[in-house]
Amino acid sequence: MIRRIYLCLLALLMALSINSANAADTPIGPGDGLKISVFGNPDLSLETKVSDAGNITFPLIGAVGIGGLSAAEAEKKISGMLIEGGFLRKAEVNITVTELQSQQVSILGQVLHPGRYAIAGKRSVTDMLAMAGGVGPEGGDTAVVVRTRSGKTSKQVVNLQDMIQAADMKANLDLVNGDMIYVDRAPKFYIYGEVQHPGGYRLERNMTIAQALSIGGGLTPRGTERGVRIKRRDSKGNFLMIDATRDEILQTDDVVYVKESLF
Structure with missing residues (x-):
């Protein structure tokens, strides 16, 4: 019973720690779904997915490479191409990311819903565990976090129980595309x-x-x-x-x- 109460409190605290992520700052990549509109020009509205090469095909201007750009940067690029091509004198482009497939973190082991989860903006270990439903009843108090930075892969063990009880979020690591969290079975x-x-x-x-x-x-x-x-x-x-x-x-x-x- 005590363990079950602890798990519920842990999942609640992790869910409360999720901050509002700014998807506009997240790089666009292959597989991402986009909704694009140009103010005052409904015929230029488009819903599309980014190709494996990082391109989309946009009315009037054709192929546009936006892979690796943020939504704001892609808006500026399409606007410039419409103006420079002589199609519009002024182009106010708006891009909404409707499906984020290029930026994902894997959450494995003893969580309620293991799998790959999309990340938009800044996410932490507790953010992602909350997305996966929290630690399951058979899960331990620690999570192994595997991250790759500058071509180097590292592994760090995060003690979730100590972190929550001490209210010390220094070990609540930031995550990016390709990172992995693994929650082992409790001893x-x-x-x-x-x-x-x-x-x-x-x-x-x-x-x-x-x-x-x-x-x-x-x-x-x-x-x-x-x-x-x-x-x-x-x-x-x-x-x-x-x-x-x-x-x-x-x-x-x-x-x-x-x-x-x-x-």
Whole structure:
């Protein structure tokens, strides 16, 4: 229940952090849908998509290369071509981006709606996670962000829980076309033997054996806390058997075994 409340609050905070993006500043690219009009000249109105080469075909002037330009820059270019070609004495061009396909960020892993999402203007990690519906119930507290800048690809881990709780947005990275966010599955531990509800459970930070027993429903009438053991992999991948106390801190993928009392 606590985890579910946290996820709802996290999704809400991420949704509230989305600022209004200015699509006019976003470069136009292949696949983008445009609606173009010229004031006072309804016959020049056009709805089109940008070709793979970054071009559109506009009435009177033909092919126009607008790939890489902002909407405002493309408006100025078309206006200039209409005037310089002698078609209009004054051309007030307006471009609306109706479909943004050239600028996208991939959001993968444990989010409610993974996929590729269009970005218009400045977007952050929390903005994009909110677009994907937030972190899912099986998601962890961290997101891996892969970004490419100046030809160099880097990876950074963002701890969403720490960032939200501390209200410190320094790690809320800005994203551009081609970036990727991956939310991994939350770590788990496993408990079996003489407990009421054996199985795998979400591992919370600094969880102890006593807390794990509680999550497992407590001991059966035949169970005993004496002699609880943990099966754990070491750094080389070998299994270790550890005699545990109530205050032992669990690690990812630990297997807790509760023995049967001899008396």
